Amino acid sequence: MEEAIFSKLRYMKKVLLIGGAGFIGFNITKFLAENRNYEITVADNFFRGKMDVLLTDLVDKYKIRVVNADFTNAASFDQLDKDYDQVYMLAAVVGVKYTEEIPNELIRINAFLALNTLEWLKTAQCKKVVFTSTSECYAGTIEAFDYQVPTPESVPLCIDDITHPRFTYAVTKMLGESGFMNYSKVFGFECTIVRYHNVYGPRMGFKHVIPQVTQRFLKKEDPFKIYGYDQTRSFNYIDDAVNGTVLAMETPDVSGEIFHIGDMTDELKIEELIKYIGELMDYKGTYEYESAPSGSVSRRCPDISKAQKMLGYDPKTSWKVGVKNTIEWYVNYINTGGDVFE
Template sequence: MSVYLVTGAAGFIGYHLAEYLSRDSRNIVICADNHVRGEQDSLYQELTARANVTAYDVDLTRPEEVRKLPGQVDYLFHLAALNGTQNFYQRPYEVLRHCTLPAFHLIDYYGRPDSGLKRFVYASTSETYAGTVDSFNWPVPTAEDVPLVIPDPGNPRWSYAASKLHGEVLVHQAGSSKGFPFTIIRYHNVYGPRMGDKHVMPDFARRLNESRFELYGYTDTRSFMYIDDAVKATVLCAHESETAGETVNVGGTKELSMLELAEMMMDISGIKGQLELHPSPRGSVSRRAPVIDKLLRLTSYREEVPLEEGIKRTLDYYLTDEQN
């Protein structure tokens, strides 16, 4: 029996991770979320009603709220954050607040020698090195040893990247000084059902459903990883001894432009129309894709859901009547 704490469990990756872990009745899964972004929808309610799942509605930016959580867990997956590209621009202060304070409070609470913690898994992002790629023409696909750069502190776009860069430094130094094992995962454009509406795929799917064909940042390129693959990679990284103390890229290997992505989504959905092409928002990164050699070398991870199948599953979710 293992006890897993998943923060941000009502969010996208957090929900799917908690749901996956809860399928094994021997696991005890603790879900923590303040619902600043994560939804208390029927799927989350169904998850938290399972016999081996307990939900805590707590604000992790407040240490007294963190102390309401069980004092001992085996694995802590810290995914709680205020994510979403629109939030970076519209709510940068709240993004910084919700992405920095919880890490401090969780480390103070679970970094104790008697906490029983086997692994602190910190969810980081490829956004931490996005400025390096554009400012210094760093190679893409990009490995974990890339320098981390914030090119413009005055641009609200970088609120999320700066907070996650801060989190990586914090986890490294806290883990070393307090003596708890950790793994940092840099997610690269994970997608799938129930990811909200502030990311490129659900946002474009919503426009398709409304017969609006605006596409922003059409020349930018990304690689994508389906949520089921991301969850399995995350669990493997948590359990593998070789990943302790490591930063690991988790993402897909097929890089494509946003124009190619939009055309694939239209082809798979069968929705036809004339695309209206627009430039990216200020600060958007032109290219991003990971080198995942470390993930493949240190774990048994192999991709199971190809891009076309993942997009189909995602569109099936977002183009149904109940989602629009």
């Protein structure tokens, strides 16, 4: 008995999640708190993440440390320990709206977040880091060079137009990918990159297509305009994305690897998605078809066979089940007076 407790304590890992209050960060924190005996620290400035009742409950129940600081300021890292076993780097300004409204700030914040974290890792004694990147890094390769879809990790990264604000986000993520891979080699910490593909689920804010469409259906918009109706996306339910990320962190001998985390079985047209949400919300009006906003890619679907083979990653939630869960959460949240949050 004593031996069991001792070995549990001995292997209690220290985990840091930078950006851990955000959509994916909160869900990784929840998963680790509920399934692992880890000492967890969440670092976030609550630019987008929320100290809502869900996070407060988790923090209280599992004695999670929260460091509320802006990590574009290098001095904020002084508030952290230096010996984490696992560091999840999730902090970033995310979302098409920000690329349009504040592209300069997005460049500054995401670049400083990546570089400050790397400079801190240089002197800290952290064992393993997962950097979270995006399919946006190769969206241009598909558009300009008609690259294969489903797309594997070996795809060259490319953006269509370096002057277009839409691509500021992808540029900062390319900087991050290169930075994390190369600092890791030079300074001797392990590093794995995950590239997410349209992660969705409850509590993801209101900037995503699913909550926005839910709000529009609740307002009974008629005719209901479907923007980019013929584009396809493959959506990745949050529980599966969390699972893929934790596997990327915890699987041995995958340092230096990049993994596409998404779902390749469920590529669907935006029209199909919107009409399914309409059905769930009992919409009886008519639909109108509109083209997509400029800079939006026409097709995106990851090849996840590398993650399946090396990590045992196996996304389990079909898009219909995931979308239904998400819609139910948002309808309940809105109908019970929840604030619209970023």
